[in-house]
Amino acid sequence: MAGRGDPVTSRVLVAALIMVATLALSSMGCAPIPAYKRAMLMQRVVHSAECPLAVRFDAHVHQTREAMAGATGNGGPSCGCN
Amino acid sequence: MRLQLIAATLATLSLASPTWAQSTTTNRVDVYSDGDITVISPSTRTSVSIGDKMRVEGGYAVDIVSGATRVVSTDLVSSATTFDEVRHQPDLLLTVLPSDRWTVGFALAAGLESDYTTVTFGPSMSVELFGKMSTLSVSYMVAHESWGLSSGEPVEDRARGHTLNVGWTQLLSRTRVLTIQLTGMFADCGDVLGCQANPYRFVPLGTNQTLATVRERHPGTRYRGAARVQLAQVLTRGLALQAGYRFYGDSWEILGHTADLALAATLLDDRLLLRASGRFVWQGAASFFAERYPMTVALGEVPRYRTADQELSSLYGGMVSLRVAWSFLALGPLLRLEIGARVAHHWYQYPEFDARPERNAWIVGGGLRVEL
Numbered sequence: 001m002a003g004r005g006d007p008v009t010s011r012v013l014v015a016a017l018i019m020v021a022t023l024a025l026s027s028m029g030c031a032p033i034p035a036y037k038r039a040m041l042m043q044r045v046v047h048s049a050e051c052p053l054a055v056r057f058d059a060h061v062h063q064t065r066e067a068m069a070g071a072t073g074n075g076g077p078s079c080g081c082n
Numbered sequence: 083m084r085l086q087l088i089a090a091t092l093a094t095l096s097l098a099s100p101t102w103a104q105s106t107t108t109n110r111v112d113v114y115s116d117g118d119i120t121v122i123s124p125s126t127r128t129s130v131s132i133g134d135k136m137r138v139e140g141g142y143a144v145d146i147v148s149g150a151t152r153v154v155s156t157d158l159v160s161s162a163t164t165f166d167e168v169r170h171q172p173d174l175l176l177t178v179l180p181s182d183r184w185t186v187g188f189a190l191a192a193g194l195e196s197d198y199t200t201v202t203f204g205p206s207m208s209v210e211l212f213g214k215m216s217t218l219s220v221s222y223m224v225a226h227e228s229w230g231l232s233s234g235e236p237v238e239d240r241a242r243g244h245t246l247n248v249g250w251t252q253l254l255s256r257t258r259v260l261t262i263q264l265t266g267m268f269a270d271c272g273d274v275l276g277c278q279a280n281p282y283r284f285v286p287l288g289t290n291q292t293l294a295t296v297r298e299r300h301p302g303t304r305y306r307g308a309a310r311v312q313l314a315q316v317l318t319r320g321l322a323l324q325a326g327y328r329f330y331g332d333s334w335e336i337l338g339h340t341a342d343l344a345l346a347a348t349l350l351d352d353r354l355l356l357r358a359s360g361r362f363v364w365q366g367a368a369s370f371f372a373e374r375y376p377m378t379v380a381l382g383e384v385p386r387y388r389t390a391d392q393e394l395s396s397l398y399g400g401m402v403s404l405r406v407a408w409s410f411l412a413l414g415p416l417l418r419l420e421i422g423a424r425v426a427h428h429w430y431q432y433p434e435f436d437a438r439p440e441r442n443a444w445i446v447g448g449g450l451r452v453e454l
Contacts, residue, residue, distance in 0.1 A: 015329040016264050016309045032213030033256055040257050040316045048322070048346040048357050048405075053125040054424065054447060056143065057112045061445065065430060066365055067393050068330040068338040070245070070265030070308035 104417060105130045110449020116428075116441055119149035137177045145169040170194040183210045189223070200227040204245075219249035227271075229281070241271040257316040267306040276300030276387070285390040287375050298389045301370075305333040310340075320348040335369040336394070355422075357405040367434060368394040392435050399430035403445075416452055423448040 040046075049055070055072075063069050107128045114121040125143035132138060148166045173191035180186060185208045193200040206221035225243040249263045271277040277300050284295040312326035323345055330338035344359035370387040371394045407422035426445040432438065 015331075016307075032215055033253060035214070037256055038253075040319070041253070041259060043316065043320065043322070043348070044352055044355065045320055045322045045346045045348045046259075046314060046316060048348075048355055049324075049344075051108050051110070051127075051422075051449065051451060053108055053110050053127055053141070053143065053449065054112060057114075057123055057125070057447070058426075058445070060145075061114055061428070061443070065393055065399075065428070065441070065443075066338070066363060066397065067332075067334075067336050067368065068308065068328075068340065068363070068365060069306060070247075070267055070330070071263045071310035071328050073261065073263055073310045073312045073326050073328070 105454045106451060107454075108449060108451045110422075110447060112445060112447035114443060114445050116443035119147065122146045135179045139175040139177070141171075141173045141175075143171040145171070167195060183214070184208070187221075189221075198227075198229040200225055202226075206247075208249075215253045217249075217251040219247070219251075221245075221247045223247075241269060241277065243267065243269040259314045261310075261312040261314070263308075263310045263312075265306075265308045267304075269304045269306075271300075271302050271304070273302045276302050277304045278391070279389070280391065283390045285375055285388045287384055294384075296384055296388070298391065299387055300389060301334065301387055303333070307331055320352070322346050330365075334394075336366055338363065338365040340364075353409050353411070355405070355407040355409070357403075359401075359403045359405075361401040361403075362398075363400070364398045365396060367396040371395050371434070373435060373437070392432055392438060392441075395432050395434045397430050397432050399428065399441075401426055401428045403427075416454060418451075418453040420451040420453075421448075422451070 059072060062072075105128075107126070109126045110124075112121075112123045112125070114123075123143055123145045125141065127139070127141035129137060129139040146166075146168055148164075150164045171191065171193050173189065175187060175189045177185060177187040187206040188204070189206065190201075190203045192202070202223055202225040204221060204223035206219070208217055208219040210217050223243075223245040225241075225245070227241040227243070244267065246266045247263065248265075249261065252260045252262075254260055269277050275281060275297070279298050279300040281297065283298045285298050287294045287296060308328055308330045310326060310328040312324065314322060314324045316322045324343070326340075326342045328338075328340040330336070330340070340361065340363045342359065342361040344357060346355065346357040348355050368389065370385070371389055371391075372385075373395075375385045375388050403424060403426035405422065405424040407420050410419040411417070413419050424445075424447055428441075428443040428445070430441045432440065
C-alpha cells in the first residue's frame, strides 16, 4: 500500500499546485468589481444547481458507486454579492 | 464507509452561502433504481434566520432501501439475498455572520441504521477578500463510526475520519467566476475489516475453482485527496455555463478523473428554470483488487487484503441529468414558491469485473421549496 510520499500522493499535490498557480495567474490584474456591477452573477441561473437535499442524495449515489470522494464542488460559485 | 460522505456533504452545505437567504423550507423525494437496488428518499430541510447575524438550518432524510445483493458461495454460484433497511440522517447547521465579510459555522450530523451508526461534526468559515473579489472557505469535519452485524456472526468495529476542505472562489470578470476546491481525508478504521469493507461481502479464493470464501478485508487506514477546478460563465442574461474537472488519488493507489458540464437557462421572467448537465468519470482499480484471489491450500493462506467491492475495480461511466423548476413569486405571504423535478440516468462500465460488467440506474425526484 502506498504511503504519504508515494507517487499517488505526489500527483495529488502536483495537481493542487497547478490549480493554485492557475488561480494566482488568473487573479492577476483583476480590478475590483463594484457590487452594483455584479448583477449578471447574482442571477438565479448562475446558482441553479440542485438544492442541498438533492446534492446529498447524488453524492451518496456517486460515493457508493465509485471509490472517489471529496472536492465535489456542489456548493456553486459565490459572487461576493452580499 | 459513509462517514466521509456525510462530512463532505456537510462541508458543502457550510461553504455554500452565496447569499444570506431568508427563511426557507424544502421538501422533496428522490428515487434511485438500478435493477438490483431501489432507494426511496424523502427529505426535508428548513433554514431560519435569527436576526441579521445568525441562521439555524436543520435537515432530516430517510433512505428506504430494498433490493437484492449477490452472495458468493463455495461453488461460486452467485445467489441473491433480498434485504430491506432504513437509514435515518438528521443534521443541524448553525451559521453566524460576525461581520459583512466573515461567515462562521458549526455542523452536526448523524447516520443511523440497524447495524451502523455515524456521528459527524466540525466547524467551517469563509471570508471575502480583496474587495469581495475572492472568497476563502475552510471546513474541518471529524466523524466517528461504529458498526456490527445485525444478525449472524458478530463483527464489530469502529472508525474515525478527518476531512479538511479548502475552497477559493475568484471573480474574474462581471460574468465569470473561477472556483478551486481541495479536499484531504484520512480514515483510521481499525484492523478487523478495514476501511469501507462490507461485513456481509465475501470473496472467492482459488485459481480455477473456488476453494473457499472469506470475508473481505481492506487496509485499516486510507489517505485520500481531491482537487477540483470549476469555471462558471454567464453567456447572456438568463443563460449560464458551468464546467468542472476533478482529480482524485488515494493511498490505495486509486486514481480518478471527473469532468462535468452544465448549461442553465431561465425563461418567462425568471420563472422557468431549465438545467441540463453531464458528468463523466474514469477510475483506476485499488492496488489489492482482484476478481479472484489465489490461496495456498496447504498453508491455508489467504491474501491479507481482498475485496469483492465492484466499486474498487476500474470503471468509467457517465451521467446526464435534466432539471425543470417553476417559481411563483410574491404568492400571498410567500416570497417565492418553487416546484421542481429532475430526471437523471447513470451508467457505469467495469472492465475488470466480469460478474457484472455494467450498471444502469435512473434517478427521478421532485420537491417544493418555500421562501418566507
